[in-house]
Amino acid sequence: MSYEEAKTRYAAAGVDTDAAIRRLKEVSVSLHCWQGDDVRGFDTDPDKPLTGGIQTTGNYPGRARTPEELMQDLERVITLCPGKKKLNLHASYAIFGPGEYVDRDRLEPKHFARWVEFAKKHGMGLDFNPTFFSHDKVKNGLTLASPEEETRKFWIEHGKACIRISEYFARETGIPCVMNIWIGDGLKDIPADRMGPRQRYKDAIEQILSEPHDPKQVKVTVESKVFGIGVESYTVGSGEFTLLFAATHPGVLPLMDNGHYHPTEMVSDKISSLLCYFDEIALHITRPVRWDSDHVVLLDDETREIAKEIVRNGDSLERVNIALDYFDASINRIGAWAVGFRSLQKALLNALCQPAEELKRLQDAADFSGLMARQEEMKTYPFGEVWEEYLRVCGAPSEYTWFDAVRQYEKDVLEERK
Ligand code: RNT
Ligand code: ZN
Secondary structure (H helix, E strand, O other): OOHHHHHHHHHHOOOOHHHHHHHHHOOEEEEEHHHOOOOOOOOOOOOOOOOOOOOOOOOOOOOOOOHHHHHHHHHHHHHHOOOEEEEEEEHHHOOOOOOOOOOHHHOOHHHHHHHHHHHHHOOOEEEEEOOEOOOOOOEOOEOOOOOOHHHHHHHHHHHHHHHHHHHHHHHHHOOOEEEEEOEOOEEOOOOOOOHHHHHHHHHHHHHHHOOOOOOOOEEEEEEOOOOEOOEOOEEOOOHHHHHHHHHHOOOOEEEEEOOOOOOOOOHHHHHHHHHOOOOOEEEEEOEEEOEEEEEOOOOOHHHHHHHHHHHOOOOHHHHEEEEEOOOOOOOOHHHHHHHHHHHHHHHHHHHHOOOHHHHHHHHHOOOHHHHHHHHHHHOOOOHHHHHHHHHHHHOOOOOOOHHHHHHHHHHHOHHHOO
16 A cells, blocks of 8 residues: 555545644654663763662663764664654763763763754754762762752752753753753652651752743753652652642643553553643653563553643643653664654654544544444554655655664674674
8 A cells, every 4th residue: 555545544534644744743752862871871980880769671782881872873763763853861971071070060061062062963952851860979769858968969959050051952952951850769668757858859859940040941840750679668759749849830840751650550641631730741751561661662552542642632742741761771772762762753643643533522422332433443544654654754764674774783883892
């Protein structure tokens, strides 16, 4: 079947596939830098353990070890992925000059100048994350919620430095920067004091926010979590905590990571609730397998459903800041990166190719058998041809051949990294 035939088939269902393709081309998805090097970064010893309750598993050869290697890999990934991208950086990816080093509380825009150059070269905006993990000053698993004044102060200064860097990103690229606050602070076992750490965390974020910034340019988000490895009993930044923090602090947006909820809780069901109250929200799209394992995003049911919720309801697409968050060290990292990005693009394109108005009408008319049948019919529409057309329009490689480039890159570049 050709694209023209697929288009006609969709048109008969009331779906304009050309319009869907045009629409998706304008949607930016934030590509996380940390899939390329197993979340190690460059500012501390890369062999230091990853802390904060997150974990990368696997030892596939070819990990990026330097900023140059990471940029080289990112360039490869970018060419494999259709659609508009932002680059999502962590503060731990600061690039120092020879002999230069400053701790995280002293980071400056200049330490990210090469990333700005990279983003400009690729016409991308930049998003940012303070890095509250994998560092000596994580004390007893705590950062912003630590009972030690000095520890807290260090991390507050880090947060403020990151606001200044985010402002710089927005200014330089002309695209607003989403700055996400996530801390892994928590306790392994039953706490005696649940309130104290939360009060300290609240106060610490407020201090970070006191750093002058334009909330239209630097969009501060707070990410919740249910539990982390080694901190199973208590998480300071729980769902209620972060959602209410965002709700009570103008300009702050909630960020939902779909690995951060109990297994039967679905982020796809939460998006519309949050959009009833917030002008904008943010997402980390990942694939939790039994826990927050951060497996590579696939075109699975929940990813499709999240995508439908993002594109539904008129202006929702403008109000959701979409980012990816996964890290798999057990397979070719370039392939992992691109499979995740391409899968999300497929889910979004598929969502844009649904007869949304008709489906809503069926629901409102209580025609539930019709609704079920129609939704099932749409699953076997010739979506593959629409996807191919989108890839063509974006100049990205076809679904039938794209992985050859990954194999070739592995041979030419990754295998050389010994
Ligand atoms: C951890 C959070 C957080 C991190 C990144 C590296 O559970 O999901 O977003 O994955 O900041
Ligand atoms: Zn996340």
